[in-house]
Amino acid sequence: MPMFVDTSLPGQCIFCRLVAGEIPAATVYEDALTIAFMDIGQVNPGHVLVATKRHAATLLDVTPEEAGAVMQTAQRVARAVQAVFDPPGLTLLQANGREGDQTVFHFHMHVVPRHEGDGIALSWPRKEPLASVLQGYAAQLRGALESSAPAPLQ
Numbered sequence: 001m002p003m004f005v006d007t008s009l010p011g012q013c014i015f016c017r018l019v020a021g022e023i024p025a026a027t028v029y030e031d032a033l034t035i036a037f038m039d040i041g042q043v044n045p046g047h048v049l050v051a052t053k054r055h056a057a058t059l060l061d062v063t064p065e066e067a068g069a070v071m072q073t074a075q076r077v078a079r080a081v082q083a084v085f086d087p088p089g090l091t092l093l094q095a096n097g098r099e100g101d102q103t104v105f106h107f108h109m110h111v112v113p114r115h116e117g118d119g120i121a122l123s124w125p126r127k128e129p130l131a132s133v134l135q136g137y138a139a140q141l142r143g144a145l146e147s148s149a150p151a152p153l154q
């Protein structure tokens with residue numbers, strides 16, 4: 001994963017400065033809630049980042065409307081990437097927290113065109129717990145979902 005980590009305060013982070021036009025950016029698309037741009041850290045031609053315009057650090061900090069808007073912009077950008085670069089594969093990556101490999105603490109999603117042997121890797125060590133353990137986890141999550149208020153309709 002990239003070594004660059006932006007530890008700026010909210011409102012001063014590199015993506016907030018980009019949204020404010022304070023630093024130059026190769027902007028691809030923007031609307032009321034999102035901005036899509038190319039980053040110098042791109043791993044394949046056509047790699048685009050989609051960020052919320054408002055500063056929010058992680059998935060848990062964006063509104064349901066912002067979360068939906070980022071995915072809609074990512075899909076629009078993916079269609080454009082497919083039309084221009086025609087990659088055989090495409091990966092969406094959205095990281096939260098230092099341990100989740102987030103490096104800029106302003107919510108964003110990577111739209112990454114993929115090619116065979118492009119060197120991008122995410123190790124995935126399967127643990128294969130017992131079915132009863134999975135049922136226990138699922139029951140805990142159902143309980144948490146039932147006790148939380150539904151997301152407000154936008």
Ligand SMILES: [Zn+2]
Pocket residue numbers: 010011012013014015016017054055056105106
């Ligand atoms: Zn920010």
